[in-house]
Each structure stands twice: as structure tokens, then as C-alpha cells.
Amino acid sequence: MSGPVTLAVDIGGTTVKSALVDEAGAVVARHATPTGRGEAARDAVRRSVEQLAARAQDLGLALSGVGVVSPGVIDRDRGVVEYASNLDWAHVSLRNVVAAVVDVPVAVGHDAGAAGDAEWQLGAARGCRDFVHASVGTGIAASLVVGGRRIEGRSGGAGELGHTPVRPGGERCPCGQRGCLEVYASGGGVSRRYLALSGRSATAREVVERVDHDAVARRVWDDAVACWVTALAACTLLLEPELVVLGGGLAEAGEDLLGPVRAGLAEALTWREPPEVRASELGPDAALLGAALLARRA
Amino acid sequence: MSGPVTLAVDIGGTTVKSALVDEAGAVVARHATPTGRGEAARDAVRRSVEQLAARAQDLGLALSGVGVVSPGVIDRDRGVVEYASNLDWAHVSLRNVVAAVVDVPVAVGHDAGAAGDAEWQLGAARGCRDFVHASVGTGIAASLVVGGRRIEGRSGGAGELGHTPVRPGGERCPCGQRGCLEVYASGGGVSRRYLALSGRSATAREVVERVDHDAVARRVWDDAVACWVTALAACTLLLEPELVVLGGGLAEAGEDLLGPVRAGLAEALTWREPPEVRASELGPDAALLGAALLARRA
Numbered sequence: 001m002s003g004p005v006t007l008a009v010d011i012g013g014t015t016v017k018s019a020l021v022d023e024a025g026a027v028v029a030r031h032a033t034p035t036g037r038g039e040a041a042r043d044a045v046r047r048s049v050e051q052l053a054a055r056a057q058d059l060g061l062a063l064s065g066v067g068v069v070s071p072g073v074i075d076r077d078r079g080v081v082e083y084a085s086n087l088d089w090a091h092v093s094l095r096n097v098v099a100a101v102v103d104v105p106v107a108v109g110h111d112a113g114a115a116g117d118a119e120w121q122l123g124a125a126r127g128c129r130d131f132v133h134a135s136v137g138t139g140i141a142a143s144l145v146v147g148g149r150r151i152e153g154r155s156g157g158a159g160e161l162g163h164t165p166v167r168p169g170g171e172r173c174p175c176g177q178r179g180c181l182e183v184y185a186s187g188g189g190v191s192r193r194y195l196a197l198s199g200r201s202a203t204a205r206e207v208v209e210r211v212d213h214d215a216v217a218r219r220v221w222d223d224a225v226a227c228w229v230t231a232l233a234a235c236t237l238l239l240e241p242e243l244v245v246l247g248g249g250l251a252e253a254g255e256d257l258l259g260p261v262r263a264g265l266a267e268a269l270t271w272r273e274p275p276e277v278r279a280s281e282l283g284p285d286a287a288l289l290g291a292a293l294l295a296r297r298a
Numbered sequence: 299m300s301g302p303v304t305l306a307v308d309i310g311g312t313t314v315k316s317a318l319v320d321e322a323g324a325v326v327a328r329h330a331t332p333t334g335r336g337e338a339a340r341d342a343v344r345r346s347v348e349q350l351a352a353r354a355q356d357l358g359l360a361l362s363g364v365g366v367v368s369p370g371v372i373d374r375d376r377g378v379v380e381y382a383s384n385l386d387w388a389h390v391s392l393r394n395v396v397a398a399v400v401d402v403p404v405a406v407g408h409d410a411g412a413a414g415d416a417e418w419q420l421g422a423a424r425g426c427r428d429f430v431h432a433s434v435g436t437g438i439a440a441s442l443v444v445g446g447r448r449i450e451g452r453s454g455g456a457g458e459l460g461h462t463p464v465r466p467g468g469e470r471c472p473c474g475q476r477g478c479l480e481v482y483a484s485g486g487g488v489s490r491r492y493l494a495l496s497g498r499s500a501t502a503r504e505v506v507e508r509v510d511h512d513a514v515a516r517r518v519w520d521d522a523v524a525c526w527v528t529a530l531a532a533c534t535l536l537l538e539p540e541l542v543v544l545g546g547g548l549a550e551a552g553e554d555l556l557g558p559v560r561a562g563l564a565e566a567l568t569w570r571e572p573p574e575v576r577a578s579e580l581g582p583d584a585a586l587l588g589a590a591l592l593a594r595r596a
Contacts, residue, residue, distance in 0.1 A: 152445060155538065157570065158536060159536065160570075161536060164531070164532040165528050165566065175569055178566075230463050230466045237459070238442065238457065239449060239451055240451025240454075241451070268476075272455065
């Protein structure tokens with residue numbers, strides 16, 4: 001056997017993505033399967049690990065460890081997802097799920113933190129000591145690095161940028177709060193607001209494509225950009241980062257998002273230099289590669 | 299000579315407060331003088347040091363170091379205030395100002411950071427690893443401690459809670475931005491808004507005293523509380539602190555401020571336990587005692 005490789009698993013709301021990753025950080029093999037919810041989601045993780053462990057054996061590669069990242073509230077030391085609303089999970093030991101399949105060290109982490117760590121070590125934030133990383137997909141997940149350390153908070157729950165109140169008393173968020181950034185500025189939020197205001201279904205990307213000839217699309221997108229500006233201005237004033245990295249599906253809108261956010265930040269911050277705003281370098285693989293980094297430290 | 303004592307100087311917008319502080323943290327002698335602006339403010343610092351150094355000699359106490367804290371942008375390593383708008387200062391070397399008077403080590407720091415450090419070591423945040431400290435006076439100055447370390451930011455400018463946008467596109471702040479927390483929720487802001495809306499002058503404390511029988515006072519105070527709730531909710535979601543300490547003149551409103559802020563935070567945060575909200579223990583001396591701590595480390 002040669003190798004070694006790590007097995008990385010990124011549990012998303014719709015798909016469990018997994019990969020074998022070699023020591024240089026290159027993906028050797030991939031697997032993807034629908035996530036489902038509850039017991040089904042647990043099975044999806046188990047099957048992913050089985051498939052790729054078998055694949056490693058076929059390829060003659062030694063497996064050195066497994067890294068699994070999940071949304072929700074994570075107890076990293078115990079390897080347990082305490083709560084993840086999108087997965088219908090409470091107190092799910094991912095460490096046990098994986099250990100039932102393979103006999104190597106298992107590390108469990110938060111998807112947003114893992115994606116931020118991957119951009120930090122391998123991507124757009126290399127060498128940065130103070131930055132904000134946000135993955136903008138169905139929801140918004142962020143990772144805040146300050147003075148060369150990722151902020152964890154009292155119990156690992158820091159970085160909930162998506163639920164900061166950018167429109168106090170504003171529209172209700174599925175989380176129960178009002179005026180959250182996610183309501184206006186996530187992929188899910190943009191799509192939901194467009195449907196509510198126009199009566200037509202569209203993905204967030206479709207909304208972005210319509211802004212030049214559709215007044216509702218224009219309004220929804222302008223709101224999204226304005227809310228990003230408010231949230232990132234607050235982060236800048238509180239944490240003084242040198243860089244903001246935007247990743248996830250909606251960030252693939254590229255300059256349609258980054259351009260107006262940069263302009264808005266420069267206008268909102270009258271006496272502080274705005275941080276640089278850059279697109280993710282690792283794209284949709286950020287959390288997966290972060291899980292591989294986690295496995296190496298396991 | 300016995301002792302030693304440190305000489306602490308807190309440069310406020312209206313008064314330079316200074317003190318000799320013994321090793322137990324007790325104030326042995328005090329001095330206060332109007333700050334003025336520009337050259338006058340520099341003289342006020344020099345005179346304060348002269349007065350208290352002479353006083354230490356009279357008392358037979360050895361002076362071990364001087365700690366000076368200022369608002370503005372501080373280069374702590376060089377002991378220079380790079381910029382302080384309220385003092386009309388640019389590139390003022392406080393280290394040189396003090397060193398021209400006494401021959402002991404001089405440390406220079408930021409007033410908000412020093413106040414937060416004092417509450418951390420001696421006051422309301424003792425033993426805390428994750429907290430937000432805000433001094434609410436004419437303006438708002440904050441200090442953010444995360445994972446047992448005070449957040450500095452890329453160039454020492456983190457913690458500008460007073461200028462986070464709590465009402466996007468809202469009223470203009472003297473800083474040039476719109477909708478800053480300080481506009482609505484500082485002592486200066488409350489007083490200014492009351493004057494603008496009622497045509498009558500009142501200090502922020504007088505506004506608080508009028509809320510039961512004056513509709514304008516009620517409205518201004520309700521706005522102030524709502525803005526505190528928005529800003530502290532954002533801090534809680536980003537940093538997950540266990541504690542918020544409110545100090546400074548306006549915090550002396552006590553439960554008139556703390557009570558509604560606690561209630562508002564509990565309502566705004568539907569799925570995260572709100573941090574405890576506590577009044578400062580050191581009161582108006584927090585920054586001064588922080589300067590004494592700084593002097594000890596000089």
C-alpha cells in the first residue's frame with residue numbers, strides 16, 4: 001500500500017460530498033449521495049465512508065484518518081452533532097457512525113469553520129491573520145479569524161453572521177428571529193423573497209440574471225447587496241479584518257455580488273479603509289478540503 | 299521612600315483624570331484638570347504628571363511607571379496617539395510628553411481597551427474568557443474579549459461598537475457614517491436627539507428621568523434601548539460572549555438601561571441564550587485603573 005490518504009466528508013443540506021485526499025491536498029476519488037434527514041442522513045454518511053474506504057483499498061492507498069464536517073452545533077471533542085435543524089439531528093455521534101465502518105482516527109468539525117480553515121491554509125486567505133469568510137448558499141455560514149485564531153465563542157457557536165440583525169424588526173427568518181442577514185442575502189432568502197414579491201419561482205442565480213429587465217429581481221438583489229454591506233460594515237468596525245472572502249453557491253455570481261458589495265462598503269465606511277473583498281478560491285470544495293485538513297490533525 | 303506606586307492618566311474628552319495607584323490597586327492621590335484641545339490637551343497631560351510626580355515625592359513613594367490612556371488611534375509600541383478627533387491630535391507622542399517630566403517607563407494605551415482590561419482583572423468581568431465591555435458616555439467605546447484575548451484587529455482599531463450600523467441609512471453620525479449606534483444610544487446621542495425632537499436641552503440622564511411623563515423622552519429612550527439590543531444581538535451572534543458589561547456615565551442609569559436591554563435581547567435572540575448583562579463595577583474609574591495596570595506592565 002502507498003498513500004496515505006485521508007477521507008473527507010462534507011454533510012450538506014442536500015448532498016453528502018466525500019473524497020479521498022492525498023498528502024498534497026489533491027482529490028484522488030469522490031463520492032456524492034443525497035443527504036436525506038434523520039436516520040437517512042446518518043446512513044448517507046455511513047455509506048459514503050464505506051464506499052470510499054473500499055475505494056482506497058482498491059487503489060492500494062492506506063487510510064490515515066477521517067474528517068467529517070456538519071452544519072449545526074458541534075461538540076468537536078466528543079465528535080457529536082448536538083443539534084442540526086436542517087438534518088433533523090440531535091445528539092448524533094458522527095465519531096461512532098464512522099468508527100463502526102473504519103478503524104482510523106476520526107475528527108468532527110463545523111462545516112463553516114472547516115471551509116474558512118481551508119481558504120486560510122490553501123485558498124483566498126493564505127497568510128491572513130484577520131479575515132471574515134462567509135459561505136453563501138441556501139443559508140450563510142461564516143468563520144471569523146482574528147489575530148491568527150479562529151473565533152469559537154463560549155461554546156463553539158461564534159460566527160453566526162447569517163443571523164445578525166441587519167434590518168431590525170424586519171422580515172421573519174425561518175430561525176424565528178427577525179431581520180436576519182440570511183432572510184435577505186442568502187441564496188434561499190433571495191429565491192424566497194423573489195417568489196413572495198413576484199409570484200414566480202426562481203433560483204437566486206436566476207434572480208441575479210434578471211436584474212436588468214425585472215424590477216422585482218432588481219429590488220430583491222439590491223436588498224441582498226445592501227444587507228451584505230450592513231453586515232460586513234459591522235464586522236469591519238468590530239473586528240477590523242483585512243480581508244473578506246465570499247464563497248458558496250451565491251458567490252459564484254462573482255462581480256455581480258462582489259462589485260456592488262465593495263462599492264457599498266466603501267460608501268458606508270467613511271473613516272475606515274474597507275477590507276478587501278475577494279471570491280473564494282476553493283469554491284464548492286472548501287468545506288470538503290477543510291474536512292481533509294481536520295482528518296490530518298485527527 | 300516606600301511604595302512603589304504607578305501614575306495613571308486617563309485623557310477624557312473634557313477632563314484629564316490622573317492618580318497614584320498602589321500595588322493593591324488602591325488610589326493614593328488624585329488629580330483632575332480640563333483637557334482642552336491640541337497643544338492645551340498636551341499641556342494638561344504634562345501638568346497632571348508633574349503634579350502627581352511631585353505628590354509622590356512629598357509622600358515618600360517611589361514611582362515605578364506611568365500608564366497613559368487616550369481615545370483615538372494609538373500606536374502602543376511607539377507610545378504615540380496617531381489620531382484623536384476629540385482632542386485635535388495627530389501624531390502626538392505621549393511617551394515623549396511624559397518622559398520630559400519623569401524618568402520611569404511609560405506605557406500608552408487605548409482608553410476603551412484599558413477600561414475593559416480593568417473590569418476583566420478587577421471588576422465585573424473577573425475570570426471571563428468571552429465578554430463585551432462598553433463604556434457609554436458622550437460616545438461609546440468598547441473592548442471585545444474572545445477566548446481569553448482582547449481583539450485588536452489588523453491595526454489596533456477593532457471594537458468600534460459605537461459605529462456599527464444599527465439603523466442602516468439612518469441618522470447621520472458626527473463621524474460621517476449613517477445609523478451608528480452612537481447616534482441613538484450614547485449619552486451625547488440621546489441628548490442631541492431629545493433636543494432635535496423637543497427643542498429642549500437635557501442631559502441623557504435627564505431624558506431618562508422624564509420617560510414616564512414626556513413622550514419625546516420616551517421615544518428617544520426606547521430608540522436607544524432598541525439600538526443597544528440590535529448591536530448586542532449582533533455581537534452575541536458573531537462572538538458568543540457569556541457576559542456584557544456596560545459602564546460609563548449612561549450606564550449609571552442602572553436598571554433603566556439594563557432591564558430593558560436584557561428583556562430586548564432575550565426577545566431578539568430566539569435560539570441562543572442571551573449573555574448576562576451586568577453594570578460596570580469600577581464605574582468612572584475603569585479606564586484610570588486600566589492605565590495603572592498598563593503602567594505596571596511597562
